[in-house]
Amino acid sequence: MLLSEIVKTINAEVHTCGDEMDLMIDSACGADLMSDVMAFSRGNVMLLTGLINPQVVRTAEMMDIQVIVFVRGKKPTPEMCDLAEEKEIVLLSTELSMFCACGVLHRAGIVGRGMSSE
């Protein structure tokens, strides 16, 4: 699914890297616990989270996650946006809750790929 379609699907605001809308996204993970993202996430390129701090961007960098969606109307700070621009990571935000954002995207064909225990 094109990132531009994902933006429409969850009615997202784009905060960084607006020129990356032709990225293809087929899997995602949702977590507020970065420890779990580091330990369990495998091969997902999009992270949905309700957590706002620069380590979310750092964690994404280490895990090769290219897109972060902040849920429940939370917005990234300017510091996070600067870091994300530097690392070429797309930051989006949506008013949807974590549950609803994940549900809508899953219905649209985005899957959860590989918790390591699966």
Added chain:
Amino acid sequence: MNSLFRKEYEIPANDFSVAGEASSSVRKLLNQLGVDPPIVKRTSIAMYEAEINAVIHGNGGKALVQFFEDKVTILISDEGPGIEDIELAMQEGYSTAPDRIREMGFGAGMGLSNIKKNADEFVLESEPGKGTRVHITMYLL
């Protein structure tokens, strides 16, 4: 064998805003050297977990990274309180991180086991009152 080159980094204490700078820099270097992406990712994860630990538990510390033709060795050392029971600390889910760290999304007790899982070699040295040294070796070939 002598290393091709080495990098040293300061890991500042309790400054979460810059935690991960050292790992990010090493990641960039490995990419520039053309290292296989899955190896870069495992190295990044292992080093980042150790770096975060030094910030959370070790009052900051140092990272020494040595690049060889066939491997990278990473030493993260701190002069923090040390680990009383290493076996217990290695257990998934065991954590002594304070609430303010958990609120940042870390401190779930997965870090050390995640380093072990991603590193090709992992040695943890620690004694109460004498700080902690995390040795990580990654083979590049």
